Amino acid sequence: MADASTGISRPRLNGQALTTLAVLLIVGFLVLLPMVFLVEESLNVGDPMAFPPVEFGIANYVAIFEEDLKTVWNTLIIAVMATVMAIFIGFTLAWILTRTNVPGREKLERLMELPYYMTPLVGALAWAVIAGPKSGFINQMWKAVGGTGDIADIYTHFGIAWVMALFEGTVAFVMISASMKSMDPALEESARVMGASKLRTMLTVTLPLVMPGVLGAMLFVFAEMLGSFAAALVLGIPGRIYVITTAIWDSTLSYPPDYGRASAMGLSLFVVMFFMLSFYRRMIRRGTFTTISGKAFRPRPMEMGRLAWVLFGVCALYVALAVVFPIAALLMTSLQRFATVLLDQAQWTLANYETALSLGPVRTALFNSIILGLGVATVGVVIMALLVWIIYRSQLRGRGAIEYLVMFPQAVPRLVFGLALLWAWLNIPIGIYGTLWLLALAYFTVMLPLGVRTLAGVVLQIDKSLEECARVCGASWAYQMRTVTLPLLKPGILAAWLLIFMACVRELGASAFLMGPNAKVIAPSIVSAFATSGTELTAAMALIQTFTVIVALVILFRVARGMTKELQ
Amino acid sequence: MKLFAAASAALCAIALAAASPASAQATGGAKLCASPQQMDGFKTCADVAKAKAEGAFTLYSTDPEQGQVKLLAAFNKLFPEIKTSYVRLQAGALYAKLLSERQAKSYLVDVIQISDMGMILDFQRKGGFRQYISPEMQFFPKEAKSQPEGFWTWGSVIMAGIAYNPNQVSAADAPKKWEDLLDPKWKDSINVKVSNSGLQHGVWYMLMPILGADYFKKFGEQKPRAFDSYVQQYGRLVDGQDKVIMGAQYSGYIEFKAKGAPLAFVFPETGVPAVPETYGIVDQAPHPNAAELFMDWFLSPVGQKALADALLLHSPRPDVPPPGGADTVPLSKMKLLTPADWNAFEKDRPAFAKEWNRIVGTGR
Numbered sequence: 001m002a003d004a005s006t007g008i009s010r011p012r013l014n015g016q017a018l019t020t021l022a023v024l025l026i027v028g029f030l031v032l033l034p035m036v037f038l039v040e041e042s043l044n045v046g047d048p049m050a051f052p053p054v055e056f057g058i059a060n061y062v063a064i065f066e067e068d069l070k071t072v073w074n075t076l077i078i079a080v081m082a083t084v085m086a087i088f089i090g091f092t093l094a095w096i097l098t099r100t101n102v103p104g105r106e107k108l109e110r111l112m113e114l115p116y117y118m119t120p121l122v123g124a125l126a127w128a129v130i131a132g133p134k135s136g137f138i139n140q141m142w143k144a145v146g147g148t149g150d151i152a153d154i155y156t157h158f159g160i161a162w163v164m165a166l167f168e169g170t171v172a173f174v175m176i177s178a179s180m181k182s183m184d185p186a187l188e189e190s191a192r193v194m195g196a197s198k199l200r201t202m203l204t205v206t207l208p209l210v211m212p213g214v215l216g217a218m219l220f221v222f223a224e225m226l227g228s229f230a231a232a233l234v235l236g237i238p239g240r241i242y243v244i245t246t247a248i249w250d251s252t253l254s255y256p257p258d259y260g261r262a263s264a265m266g267l268s269l270f271v272v273m274f275f276m277l278s279f280y281r282r283m284i285r286r287g288t289f290t291t292i293s294g295k296a297f298r299p300r301p302m303e304m305g306r307l308a309w310v311l312f313g314v315c316a317l318y319v320a321l322a323v324v325f326p327i328a329a330l331l332m333t334s335l336q337r338f339a340t341v342l343l344d345q346a347q348w349t350l351a352n353y354e355t356a357l358s359l360g361p362v363r364t365a366l367f368n369s370i371i372l373g374l375g376v377a378t379v380g381v382v383i384m385a386l387l388v389w390i391i392y393r394s395q396l397r398g399r400g401a402i403e404y405l406v407m408f409p410q411a412v413p414r415l416v417f418g419l420a421l422l423w424a425w426l427n428i429p430i431g432i433y434g435t436l437w438l439l440a441l442a443y444f445t446v447m448l449p450l451g452v453r454t455l456a457g458v459v460l461q462i463d464k465s466l467e468e469c470a471r472v473c474g475a476s477w478a479y480q481m482r483t484v485t486l487p488l489l490k491p492g493i494l495a496a497w498l499l500i501f502m503a504c505v506r507e508l509g510a511s512a513f514l515m516g517p518n519a520k521v522i523a524p525s526i527v528s529a530f531a532t533s534g535t536e537l538t539a540a541m542a543l544i545q546t547f548t549v550i551v552a553l554v555i556l557f558r559v560a561r562g563m564t565k566e567l568q
Numbered sequence: 569m570k571l572f573a574a575a576s577a578a579l580c581a582i583a584l585a586a587a588s589p590a591s592a593q594a595t596g597g598a599k600l601c602a603s604p605q606q607m608d609g610f611k612t613c614a615d616v617a618k619a620k621a622e623g624a625f626t627l628y629s630t631d632p633e634q635g636q637v638k639l640l641a642a643f644n645k646l647f648p649e650i651k652t653s654y655v656r657l658q659a660g661a662l663y664a665k666l667l668s669e670r671q672a673k674s675y676l677v678d679v680i681q682i683s684d685m686g687m688i689l690d691f692q693r694k695g696g697f698r699q700y701i702s703p704e705m706q707f708f709p710k711e712a713k714s715q716p717e718g719f720w721t722w723g724s725v726i727m728a729g730i731a732y733n734p735n736q737v738s739a740a741d742a743p744k745k746w747e748d749l750l751d752p753k754w755k756d757s758i759n760v761k762v763s764n765s766g767l768q769h770g771v772w773y774m775l776m777p778i779l780g781a782d783y784f785k786k787f788g789e790q791k792p793r794a795f796d797s798y799v800q801q802y803g804r805l806v807d808g809q810d811k812v813i814m815g816a817q818y819s820g821y822i823e824f825k826a827k828g829a830p831l832a833f834v835f836p837e838t839g840v841p842a843v844p845e846t847y848g849i850v851d852q853a854p855h856p857n858a859a860e861l862f863m864d865w866f867l868s869p870v871g872q873k874a875l876a877d878a879l880l881l882h883s884p885r886p887d888v889p890p891p892g893g894a895d896t897v898p899l900s901k902m903k904l905l906t907p908a909d910w911n912a913f914e915k916d917r918p919a920f921a922k923e924w925n926r927i928v929g930t931g932r
Contacts, residue, residue, distance in 0.1 A: 132807075132809065133809070134808060134809050135807045237796075238804075238809075240793065240928075240929045250762070250763075250764065252661055252664070253658045253660040253764045254660050254763065254921060256660075257660050257664045337829075338803075338824055338827040338829045340803075340829075341807050342807060342808065345735070345806075345830060358637075359634060359637050422665070422668060423668065426668055426669065426671075426672035434676050512657070516655070516676060517628075517653035517655050517676055517677070528656055528657075529632075529633060530799075531796050531797045531799070532631075532632035532633065532656075532799060533632045533633065534799045535799075535803060537634065
């Protein structure tokens with residue numbers, strides 16, 4: 001990293017060089033420090049509580065092959081199924097909402113993002129109520145119309161993947177939409193003029209052009225699914241299906257905690273991610289994806305005629321499955337004295353809301369989560385935009401390595417990375433342990449891949465000549481960034497901001513280990529309510545969280561819109 | 569209480585002898601203060617003025633969050649000057665966090681509660697507790713206190729029996745003994761806790777010598793499902809997804825029953841395995857006086873009553889009424905099965921975990 005400055009041409013060793021150096025140093029430090037601790041711990045074959053470890057070996061890695069192959073296999077199958085579903089859903093919805101004249105586009109788009117506002121646990125809990133075996137609603141209805149046996153069982157590989165795709169797949173929708181929005185419709189129009197059908201245009205023009213966005217989303221979503229925890233916790237365990245994250249959860253909760261094994265398992269997913277990222281880089285190097293050039297364009301959606309209503313139906317179906325039914329199921333659960341799906345024995349009450357609202361620490365936790373989300377998203381997105389520019393636009397030597405580096409936090413399951421962050425920051429003698437500052441740093445670190453992937457999809461679409469033009473005309477690097485690059489990145493920046501904000505509010509893995517008695521956040525509280533206080537209270541807390549976050553965002557968007565109007 | 573004492577009669581000498589060797593804390597020289605101050609319902613040796621000046625108190629605990637909040641609120645009501653906070657994690661994770669913090673010399677916690685005696689003994693060996701003899705400790709049975717006194721004390725006792733849903737299973741059909749759970753009619757319809765659970769380990773450890781090693785081999789053929797917490801266990805019973813809980817936590821039954829859930833609890837005549845939740849003041853606590861004041865209050869009948877109200881747990885103190893309504897069975901009427909030697913219990917843990925994971929099909 002030290003040679004960062006030497007890679008840049010002499011005469012401009014000013015703003016650009018300094019900014020680049022600063023960004024790289026900060027990011028490198030934040031990412032590499034926990035990784036060092038993680039690798040060290042994965043090689044610990046002695047006393048698991050010894051710190052630093054005294055005996056080293058590879059026994060933890062060998063154990064994966066000897067004892068955990070079934071777990072690894074479950075993880076891969078579920079992650080692949082969930083990624084395929086999420087990308088299919090995300091691409092379809094993004095195309096409908098950005099490239100066609102489907103009725104009620106803006107409202108639908110906001111609704112699509114809703115599942116991502118919810119804590120991941122929520123979808124799993126709701127679908128357990130809807131499609132649980134024996135007594136889930138679908139099976140109850142099936143029996144009511146004379147069916148025998150179960151027609152739906154959510155406690156299966158497919159069931160887990162389904163819930164993951166519905167609730168964590170939204171990220172694919174947001175990422176792909178961002179790159180579709182930045183696409184010049186002239187290309188699609190040419191195809192249509194030449195006589196291609198709408199479907200053919202979508203498959204042969206739209207899809208290839210947004211390939212960086214789709215591939216980036218796929219890469220990110222696959223990693224997310226490998227590290228996904230909540231659905232596997234709620235749905236995997238009753239079905240006796242263990243994945244790597246639930247196995248890790250087990251090994252960190254048992255005593256003595258099997259940190260070595262957890263670290264080794266976490267790092268083994270690294271290999272998978274490394275190949276994925278190499279594949280991605282090869283794919284995007286092969287083609288050019290520039291669709292934003294010097295020519296002016298105005299995004300124009302395709303006229304779909306009557307088909308528009310069919311597409312509306314598709315969106316409505318998604319909203320029903322991912323928003324309406326789950327919220328209804330949760331609302332019902334939250335109003336019960338004890339959670340039950342057999343409604344003839346249910347007893348109704350508002351007491352859970354009273355309890356949830358009376359939990360002072362929970363109120364503070366929710367507030368903290370929102371503040372952290374706002375802060376980390378706002379500061380983070382600027383740094384991440386610079387990073388993306390450095391990776392894809394600068395001439396810096398070794399910039400490819402940076403892309404791998406920023407993907408590290410995503411390549412290891414969040415729970416394991418959370419442990420690594422704990423070890424790293426506990427051992428740095430500055431007094432931020434147990435404060436919100438540490439959580440903010442941790443969030444920034446773990447959100448790097450999300451922000452960078454979202455922004456990268458958009459940066460790749462911007463024609464280099466626009467920036468070069470600015471420089472030729474005499475603009476400094478900072479001026480060019482401010483007046484050309486960043487404005488062109490606007491859709492990507494907005495999408496990244498929103499994704500990071502939401503991901504912070506529902507962050508679980510890193511928070512679980514880094515929270516202090518006076519610095520709490522909401523998601524771990526909800527998970528611990530699920531583990532210890534019952535689904536009815538969990539449902540009430542989750543609904544309060546979802547509602548608060550939505551209100552906060554609505555206010556924020558109103559204020560932001562008001563401010564931009566004033567400026568104009 | 570007699571039975572309780574009898575069941576664990578032999579334990580003190582062994583457990584405590586084993587806990588002490590070469591330990592920095594074995595020779596703790598603290599004594600009960602000369603003239604404890606009488607407070608509202610309890611006696612204290614703490615400097616109350618200093619405790620109030622410290623102004624804060626932090627508890628690390630494994631208990632459910634809303635119960636925790638209630639307990640701390642009861643203390644805060646008596647001492648509004650002392651702001652309370654807590655961290656809640658499962659035992660293994662909580663203890664690991666605590667040790668990591670201490671290793672980094674980051675002292676945030678005053679009192680810890682851990683539901684696993686193995687970790688408590690380990691922490692005592694590591695010199696993690698600060699000795700403080702509370703005037704309330706004399707009312708606790710001997711096995712419920714560290715030796716020497718003042719490092720840790722049991723705050724409550726948890727016991728495990730059998731539970732079923734009377735809407736799904738008639739009283740005549742219901743299991744009455746541990747052995748009844750081997751009946752093939754229960755195949756695929758029993759749930760248990762995961763191997764991380766100290767209570768489940770207690771069930772295994774105490775029943776194995778009584779029922780024979782074959783018992784759990786046959787029990788495995790019933791294909792039981794394992795869950796993290798009693799909440800999920802009782803929830804599945806209520807919804808008819810499972811029929812019976814093996815090792816059902818009694819406090820969970822009291823909680824669900826009070827909400828009107830259709831449940832019945834069986835105390836098999838063989839006895840009910842029991843494990844404690846243990847409390848102690850941490851060495852280098854940032855608010856030592858507040859910590860002492862809290863322990864005195866917590867171990868007194870008022871504090872134990874607050875605990876029973878908040879978490880529905882039984883107090884080891886004979887003079888504290890049981891939690892819940894009038895039909896709750898008190899400790900004195902139970903045949904409790906408690907490990908006599910906690911160190912042997914802890915040593916058995918890896919073997920238990922491996923075997924239990926196999927039984928519940930964790931596939932690891």
